[in-house]
Amino acid sequence: MLELRLVQGSLLKKVLESIKDLVNDANFDCSSTGFSLQAMDSSHVALVSLLLRSEGFEHYRCDRNLSMGMNLGNMSKMLRCAGNDDIITIKADDGGDTVTFMFESPTQDKIADFEMKLMDIDSEHLGIPDAEYHSIVRMPSNEFSRICKDLSSIGDTVVISVTKEGVKFSTAGDIGTANIVLRQNTTVDKPEDAIVIEMNEPVSLSFALRYMNSFTKATPLSDTVTISLSSELPVVVEYKVAEMGYIRYYLAPKIEEEEDTKT
Amino acid sequence: MTHTETLNILDEIESLVSDQLQVVSYKWLSRNFSLSSKTAKRLLKDFVDKHEKKGLEVVYTVSGWLKKRPSDYHTKLVSSSKLQEVEKEFNGTYFTHIYSVQASIPMDPAAIWNAEFVQAEELFKQPSATDNCLRDNRFCGISNCFVKRDIEGATANVTVQSKSGLNSSIPKVGHQAKSESTTAPAQNQSVKSSSDKEKPLPVSTSNKKNGQGDKSVAGAGGSLKNMWGRVPVKAEDGSAAVEVKNHDHSEAQKPSHDAESKGGSDDETRDVNVKRAPKNDSRKRKVIFDFSDEECEDVISLASPSSPKINPDSEQTKDSGPEKLDVRVSREIKADEPEVSEEDSQKNASADTSGARKNEKSKASSMEKIQASGSEAEVNPSKGRITDAPCSPKRKKVLKSRIDDRGREVTEVVWEETEKTAKKKEDSDDTSKKLNDGKSANAVNRAVAQKKSPAMGNAAATNAGGKAGSKKGGNVKDPKQGNIMSFFKRV
Incomplete structure (x- = not known):
């Protein structure tokens, strides 16, 4: 028996919007610690990891670990039927092949039940080791979104370089090149506007902007985004989900050409 | 080609295969050392004969008419372990050449010609002033009436x-x-x-x-x-x-x-x-x-x-x-x-x-x-x-x-x-x-690559598309794009 009651139902809606473009089908894993998801995109270049801790739910009951395969597009369709202020309750039976989303209006005068069929999904669960990252950049999420959007109109690859001067996003395309440099800036009125750069080691990696842009779908979830970079490791783009968890996107870097092009 | 040259190349192949773990295919060899593909295949054969016991993996290309009806002309890439099995599928005369030599059979079949692809890209990226084997169509099996070679x-x-x-x-x-x-x-x-x-x-x-x-x-x-x-x-x-x-x-x-x-x-x-x-x-x-x-x-x-x-x-x-x-x-x-x-x-x-x-x-x-x-x-x-x-x-x-x-x-x-x-x-x-x-020569080469590896599927197509196509097509897979699976292990 599974019963999760989330008062701030809009969070779940935003979570779905932020991952459904990247992943079509995924298994939601429910355990006593929380509600989580890990899935790769179809080309196995990006990985999304979602965690909603049990403490974040008003009511969390999970008798036994349960993995529910869902089509995220369909799930998103159902969640769109919930109002932004609605309370969402996810219910499922052990061994059942459906999941029920219940939407309660804040005034309790409207209750909607949506039952969705589950599906069997063969998913590969990857172990993600904890790693020390060479550089960690925290910046306003809408700023990051804007940068990715702007750069993707110029080129298809962004090179993110962190040096002690700041973090540079650069791209090159047929029409020209673009460089956006952000400097550390912690003297701001609102802490979420700060740009914090922790650099242990300079790092420069290139990534496909297409994926970065799909990561920024999570921008509504959080005012800030944390980008962790390490050479030899996928970049981690993390958005906090309120106080209850996170969405982390992992993206494999593009392999730099090492060969010298001397003539 | 002189004996010493051959030895040098064989040494180089060995270092590439065993140290750098590169897939050395005859095509790559041919372009890299400006050899004809036949010579390159022969060199690979020599190399395999010489280093047979070192745990090399060899991919053969077997081509000929299949036994089953209707009989098709077929070209297959086969690992050495399955070579005999596959050869039985062929009718009468067939050809077996060494396609590539590598330390291990890659999980992703695209890796077999990754080196070739990177090489071809480099060749085409070279300044226009330089001549190379792709530009002059030197080793291509398809002659191109527009390519003239000079002195x-x-x-x-x-x-x-x-x-x-x-x-x-x-x-x-x-x-x-x-x-x-x-x-x-x-x-x-x-x-x-x-x-x-x-x-x-x-x-x-x-x-x-x-x-x-x-x-x-x-x-x-x-x-x-x-x-x-x-x-x-x-x-x-x-x-x-x-x-x-x-x-x-x-x-x-x-x-x-x-x-x-x-x-x-x-x-x-x-x-x-x-x-x-x-x-x-x-x-x-x-x-x-x-x-x-x-x-x-x-x-x-x-x-x-x-x-x-x-x-x-x-x-x-x-x-x-x-x-x-x-x-x-x-x-x-x-x-x-x-x-x-x-x-x-x-x-x-x-x-x-x-x-x-x-x-x-x-x-x-x-x-x-x-x-x-x-x-x-x-x-x-x-x-x-x-x-x-x-x-x-x-x-x-x-x-x-x-x-x-x-x-x-x-x-x-x-x-x-x-x-x-x-x-x-x-x-x-x-x-x-x-x-x-x-x-065009490039295109031909890429096309050839695709043909050789039908099993590659999407990956092959993407490779063939090359950089030229990849810029705008969001769905085209970039050959340089790393795979997340190579960073994290399955649980």
């Missing part, structure tokens, strides 16, 4: 036709030059000298152990970078042409024209020549039509033949009369190495460009393209081009013709000159075609 052909394994055409063209050029102008002897000398110089270059490249070096030496590719690089050169041509308007077009252009026509006798160039021959005799306009039909690249190529010569010519033409110019040009060409001339030409081009643009803003774009083509032409120092070099002062006329083509207005301005320019255009077309050939 270098004599040294390397080349298609026979291109050699003969080039050789025959050279002496004739010299002869005509003599008859037409006093400068002819100088031209001949220059041509010979240049040819002499060029010959040693290919030899040295072939001797190089490092495949990369070989590739960098030769070839004109069609990438955007190359096109951009060419632009300044064209501007030079245009300016030079303006200054040199009065120079003798007949001398330089005719020889080149003859060379081309003779080249036409060759199998490769037949089609081109047939089409062009009437055009040459007739007015420019016809030529123009052909060009207009062709893609921009061709247009660019038109100017290209003259570009290498332009630099010296333009400088001297200003000071002296046309005859002197030719002589000096030829001498300079002899003295200067191709690279030097390129640099000069670029400088000149940049300076000249401004003037040219002032004259014709609207035409500037076309000019740039032409310049770009010129730079490519420099890359491949062929005899035909050398002959063109003395004509460089006439380039300006060529540019005018271009304008005419687009506007169709100016054709009448200089009649004779226009004919000559037309000839030049033809020459340039040839060069352009060469450039195009490089591209």
Whole structure:
């Protein structure tokens, strides 16, 4: 028996919007610690990891670990039927092949039940080791979104370089090149506007902007985004989900050409 | 190939396979060391025989008719462990060659030709001035009538036709030059000298152990970078042409024209020549039509033949009369190495460009393209081009013709000159075609790669698409894109 009651139902809606473009089908894993998801995109270049801790739910009951395969597009369709202020309750039976989303209006005068069929999904669960990252950049999420959007109109690859001067996003395309440099800036009125750069080691990696842009779908979830970079490791783009968890996107870097092009 | 060379290559293969864990395929080997693919396969065989017990994995390509009905001609890539099993599927005679040698069979079949793909990309990325085995279509099993190999052909394994055409063209050029102008002897000398110089270059490249070096030496590719690089050169041509308007077009252009026509006798160039021959005799306009039909690249190529010569010519033409110019040009060409001339030409081009643009803003774009083509032409120092070099002062006329083509207005301005320019255009077309050939050769190679690995599926297709296609297509997989699975292990 599974019963999760989330008062701030809009969070779940935003979570779905932020991952459904990247992943079509995924298994939601429910355990006593929380509600989580890990899935790769179809080309196995990006990985999304979602965690909603049990403490974040008003009511969390999970008798036994349960993995529910869902089509995220369909799930998103159902969640769109919930109002932004609605309370969402996810219910499922052990061994059942459906999941029920219940939407309660804040005034309790409207209750909607949506039952969705589950599906069997063969998913590969990857172990993600904890790693020390060479550089960690925290910046306003809408700023990051804007940068990715702007750069993707110029080129298809962004090179993110962190040096002690700041973090540079650069791209090159047929029409020209673009460089956006952000400097550390912690003297701001609102802490979420700060740009914090922790650099242990300079790092420069290139990534496909297409994926970065799909990561920024999570921008509504959080005012800030944390980008962790390490050479030899996928970049981690993390958005906090309120106080209850996170969405982390992992993206494999593009392999730099090492060969010298001397003539 | 000498025994020591073979040993060196075998050593290199060993280090690549066992230390760098690279997949060494015969194709990669062929391109890297400028060997024919047969030799490369033989080398791999030698290598496998020698290192059989070191735990190498060998991928064979088995081709032949299948036993099952309906019988198809089939080519399969097979690992050594399954070789016997697969061979049973084939009927009667079939061929088994070594396709590649690697430390282990890669999980992702695309990895088998990843090295080849990266190599091909590098070859095409090389500056347009360098010639390489892809640009001259050296090892491609499909002959391309547009690719002509130059003097270098004599040294390397080349298609026979291109050699003969080039050789025959050279002496004739010299002869005509003599008859037409006093400068002819100088031209001949220059041509010979240049040819002499060029010959040693290919030899040295072939001797190089490092495949990369070989590739960098030769070839004109069609990438955007190359096109951009060419632009300044064209501007030079245009300016030079303006200054040199009065120079003798007949001398330089005719020889080149003859060379081309003779080249036409060759199998490769037949089609081109047939089409062009009437055009040459007739007015420019016809030529123009052909060009207009062709893609921009061709247009660019038109100017290209003259570009290498332009630099010296333009400088001297200003000071002296046309005859002197030719002589000096030829001498300079002899003295200067191709690279030097390129640099000069670029400088000149940049300076000249401004003037040219002032004259014709609207035409500037076309000019740039032409310049770009010129730079490519420099890359491949062929005899035909050398002959063109003395004509460089006439380039300006060529540019005018271009304008005419687009506007169709100016054709009448200089009649004779226009004919000559037309000839030049033809020459340039040839060069352009060469450039195009490089591209086509690439395409062929990629296509071949795809065919070989049908199992690769999407990955193969993406590889074939290459960088060119990947830019805009969001769904196209980038060969350089890493895989998240290579960073995290499954639980």
